[in-house]
Amino acid sequence: MDIYKAICLDLDGTVYRGSEAIPEAIDFISSLQKNGIEPYFVTNNSSMTADQFSLKLSRMGIHTKNDRIMTSAIASANYCKEHFDGASVMMIGEQGLKDALTMEGFELTATQPDVVVVGIDRGITYKKLSEASLAIREGAHFIATNGDKAFPTERGLVPGNGSFIKLLETTTDKTAIYIGKPEPHMLHFIQQQGYRKEEMIMIGDNYDTDIQAGIRFGIDTIHVEGGVTNAKTVLKQLQQPTYLFENLNDWNKKGPQ
Amino acid sequence: MDIYKAICLDLDGTVYRGSEAIPEAIDFISSLQKNGIEPYFVTNNSSMTADQFSLKLSRMGIHTKNDRIMTSAIASANYCKEHFDGASVMMIGEQGLKDALTMEGFELTATQPDVVVVGIDRGITYKKLSEASLAIREGAHFIATNGDKAFPTERGLVPGNGSFIKLLETTTDKTAIYIGKPEPHMLHFIQQQGYRKEEMIMIGDNYDTDIQAGIRFGIDTIHVEGGVTNAKTVLKQLQQPTYLFENLNDWNKKGPQ
Numbered sequence: 001m002d003i004y005k006a007i008c009l010d011l012d013g014t015v016y017r018g019s020e021a022i023p024e025a026i027d028f029i030s031s032l033q034k035n036g037i038e039p040y041f042v043t044n045n046s047s048m049t050a051d052q053f054s055l056k057l058s059r060m061g062i063h064t065k066n067d068r069i070m071t072s073a074i075a076s077a078n079y080c081k082e083h084f085d086g087a088s089v090m091m092i093g094e095q096g097l098k099d100a101l102t103m104e105g106f107e108l109t110a111t112q113p114d115v116v117v118v119g120i121d122r123g124i125t126y127k128k129l130s131e132a133s134l135a136i137r138e139g140a141h142f143i144a145t146n147g148d149k150a151f152p153t154e155r156g157l158v159p160g161n162g163s164f165i166k167l168l169e170t171t172t173d174k175t176a177i178y179i180g181k182p183e184p185h186m187l188h189f190i191q192q193q194g195y196r197k198e199e200m201i202m203i204g205d206n207y208d209t210d211i212q213a214g215i216r217f218g219i220d221t222i223h224v225e226g227g228v229t230n231a232k233t234v235l236k237q238l239q240q241p242t243y244l245f246e247n248l249n250d251w252n253k254k255g256p257q
Numbered sequence: 258m259d260i261y262k263a264i265c266l267d268l269d270g271t272v273y274r275g276s277e278a279i280p281e282a283i284d285f286i287s288s289l290q291k292n293g294i295e296p297y298f299v300t301n302n303s304s305m306t307a308d309q310f311s312l313k314l315s316r317m318g319i320h321t322k323n324d325r326i327m328t329s330a331i332a333s334a335n336y337c338k339e340h341f342d343g344a345s346v347m348m349i350g351e352q353g354l355k356d357a358l359t360m361e362g363f364e365l366t367a368t369q370p371d372v373v374v375v376g377i378d379r380g381i382t383y384k385k386l387s388e389a390s391l392a393i394r395e396g397a398h399f400i401a402t403n404g405d406k407a408f409p410t411e412r413g414l415v416p417g418n419g420s421f422i423k424l425l426e427t428t429t430d431k432t433a434i435y436i437g438k439p440e441p442h443m444l445h446f447i448q449q450q451g452y453r454k455e456e457m458i459m460i461g462d463n464y465d466t467d468i469q470a471g472i473r474f475g476i477d478t479i480h481v482e483g484g485v486t487n488a489k490t491v492l493k494q495l496q497q498p499t500y501l502f503e504n505l506n507d508w509n510k511k512g513p514q
Contacts, residue, residue: 126379130415137413150428156394158387159428167424171407171416
């Protein structure tokens with residue numbers, strides 16, 4: 001267990017399901033913390049702020065600090081800071097993205113931006129989509145917080161940010177730069193806090209996002225069952241996760257000793 | 258000139274440009290009408306009603322009847338009548354589509370529809386897109402009035418219905434049935450008014466929609482310059498229009514005698 005210093009956990013499907021905590025994950029996190037390891041939480045959800053995630057986790061008995069929470073919104077803001085520092089930014093998104101961009105010092109504009117950053121926005125309008133299209137066609141950099149096509153609700157799958165990105169790509173004939181998993185950007189920003197890749201591991205329930213992000217970044221991965229991808233489907237993949245767990249209780253049984 | 262009984266003209270780019278009439282087209286239509294031929298107007302625009310198009314044309318000096326106007330909204334309603342008569346319909350769209358569907362006797366519903374019909378809707382909301390996604394995934398037939406990816410405004414290209422269809426196709430993993438040009442449905446519904454294909458001709462400025470619709474339906478076509486596709490680009494296409502005109506003055510010079 002001592003090998004890994006940066007233990008990166010996906011949230012929905014791995015630590016909780018909607019508003020319900022996953023007990024084995026809560027136990028696992030608590031035991032890590034007792035051993036002095038503060039894990040990272042890595043989510044494609046760009047709508048909530050780090051504060052909101054902290055609060056949600058604290059209600060499940062997990063106490064963490066904001067610097068351990070890496071959302072696709074925060075990573076998008078970091079990416080813009082790294083590549084387009086001082087640029088004017090047009091945003092489509094919710095509070096999580098707005099906070100992340102303003103915290104990195106970006107001024108948000110409604111016209112002639114250098115960069116357009118698009119995250120899920122359930123207050124979307126035709127005007128917002130038009131303004132973004134015009135700006136992207138005029139040459140603004142085009143950043144997508146994440147490419148998730150749909151996300152689950154009690155009633156079924158509803159449009160995710162990836163579907164809105166597809167709309168804008170279709171209108172503009174330009175391709176977005178994607179930030180969230182399976183792209184490795186979020187893990188890159190965690191590494192920048194001072195880790196070697198051998199010290200990092202990515203844990204998640206979704207092969208196509210969580211496990212692929214780890215593989216592409218070149219770190220160890222753990223797939224856990226009970227979420228998006230089942231073990232049978234994972235076993236058919238060309239690139240396998242380092243470990244295949246039923247749940248996080250397996251850490252002590254099957255995990256790195 | 259006597260060969261053709263159903264002369265089908267695209268509107269934007271062929272008869273007018275935005276709010277400006279194209280003089281050669283106005284003269285051509287007027288001369289047809291003097292010879293007792295009432296042309297058809299065939300447009301992918303689903304937002305306006307037949308009445309609104311009649312009014313717009315009358316301001317340019319073209320007087321026509323509503324049964325000569327074939328929009329992608331009217332064709333979508335006709336298609337639903339032909340294939341799903343009596344079905345419950347969920348609609349995303351503007352007045353043109355709403356009128357067309359109610360005129361065919363369809364009751365519009367917000368929940369559990371048999372059919373989802375999607376046209377451009379500049380009052381789009383996340384809720385509308387979610388409801389449509391849920392219904393399509395649950396098995397509702399999925400109809401797109403047209404697949405135009407973008408449309409021109411004074412400021413540039415803004416999202417067209419085809420971009421919203423791409424969004425819904427991405428979310429639902431289903432493919433829409435497209436009604437507008439280049440699909441031949443609108444020409445099919447005109448033919449049903451009592452023509453043989455040899456008596457029909459499609460005239461337009463856009464190779465990919467107007468000319469392709471005519472070719473796919475198997476009727477003669479005329480490409481006119483000054484709109485979306487220029488002659489040089491048309492000449493590179495594998496399938497050529499029957500006639501290549503600079504403008505509709507060429508009807509008497511180059512056209513069928």
